[in-house]
Amino acid sequence: MNKFTQVSDVEDVSALIKEAIQLKADPFLSDIGSQKTLAMIFLNPSLRTRMSTQRAGQNLGMNTIVMNMDKDGWALEFEDGAIMDGNTVEHIKDAAQVISQYCDVLAIRSFARFEDREEDYNEQVLSQLITHASVPIVSMESATRHPLQSLADLVTIAEIGIKKPKIAVTWAPHPKPLPHAVVNSFLEWIKTTDADVTLTHPEGYELDEEFSGGLNVTYDQKEALEDADFVYTKSWASYTQYGKRPPVEGNWTVTADKMKLTKNGRFMHCLPIRRNVVAEDAVIDGSIVYEQAKNRICSCQAVLKKMLETN
Ligand code: CP
Numbered sequence: 001m002n003k004f005t006q007v008s009d010v011e012d013v014s015a016l017i018k019e020a021i022q023l024k025a026d027p028f029l030s031d032i033g034s035q036k037t038l039a040m041i042f043l044n045p046s047l048r049t050r051m052s053t054q055r056a057g058q059n060l061g062m063n064t065i066v067m068n069m070d071k072d073g074w075a076l077e078f079e080d081g082a083i084m085d086g087n088t089v090e091h092i093k094d095a096a097q098v099i100s101q102y103c104d105v106l107a108i109r110s111f112a113r114f115e116d117r118e119e120d121y122n123e124q125v126l127s128q129l130i131t132h133a134s135v136p137i138v139s140m141e142s143a144t145r146h147p148l149q150s151l152a153d154l155v156t157i158a159e160i161g162i163k164k165p166k167i168a169v170t171w172a173p174h175p176k177p178l179p180h181a182v183v184n185s186f187l188e189w190i191k192t193t194d195a196d197v198t199l200t201h202p203e204g205y206e207l208d209e210e211f212s213g214g215l216n217v218t219y220d221q222k223e224a225l226e227d228a229d230f231v232y233t234k235s236w237a238s239y240t241q242y243g244k245r246p247p248v249e250g251n252w253t254v255t256a257d258k259m260k261l262t263k264n265g266r267f268m269h270c271l272p273i274r275r276n277v278v279a280e281d282a283v284i285d286g287s288i289v290y291e292q293a294k295n296r297i298c299s300c301q302a303v304l305k306k307m308l309e310t311n
Pocket residue numbers: 045046047048049050141149270271272
């Protein structure tokens with residue numbers, strides 16, 4: 001595996017989940033990363049991804065270099081052929097080749113910019129990096145996907161051990177327009193399992209058909225939550241009115257009352273979460289969100305181990 005950016009980069013998802021669960025039980029099972037370096041480049045903020053990816057690399061014996069490119073690096077240019085007489089100082093082409101001299105695996109976080117849908121959905125930053133870097137690439141969340149989060153989510157669901165679980169994936173309110181990466185990614189990963197998935201969101205918040213295609217979709221949140229084993233919650237901005245927040249009818253906050261419709265449903269969220277906006281305190285407290293966050297370590301460790309074994 002020389003890149004980990006979306007589910008199709010993984011040959012056997014179920015084997016990767018098993019490997020992650022094994023590494024969770026025995027984090028120091030392998031020192032395959034000894035004398036190897038993981039460089040982590042952030043163009044956007046992070047808590048979980050930064051700490052869990054660093055920890056995953058260290059558990060395998062890797063050295064880690066973390067660079068907050070948005071704060072500490074030169075302003076990057078992503079446009080091919082750009083005449084760089086403006087504010088950008090270093091082309092991604094040069095940065096990618098230079099960073100590749102310093103590490104064995106390169107991980108990057110680069111959110112959707114919400115300026116141009118085509119540009120975001122073409123993954124301009126990530127694809128430039130893949131083109132110009134000479135080491136394997138791990139996405140720590142790109143414009144359209146968050147594969148490390150999705151793998152951890154699948155590990156969390158697998159650990160509960162419900163056969164053919166019923167999963168409601170619900171939109172929730174948020175004061176800011178948020179990217180589609182987490183929900184897109186969760187949908188493409190969960191489709192590789194036997195889960196029965198229903199997607200629910202208000203009108204105007206339909207996702208790209210590439211991700212929502214083939215799923216049950218309803219505008220009735222309560223219908224989706226009925227008998228659900230898991231309630232996967234996320235806010236996202238409109239895809240059709242790209243990056244906007246069209247008006248929403250009714251209350252979409254996940255409440256304790258709504259959770260009563262589920263079958264002892266486990267509430268899931270990638271975090272960070274706006275309490276009492278996205279979901280009530282009572283729903284978040286006692287949910288499995290911290291287990292999801294914990295599983296970010298072992299799942300990333302499984303990815304890095306696979307990469308080091310095959311490169
Ligand atoms: N879930 C997640 O990716 O969290 P961070 O943005 O804090 O890394």
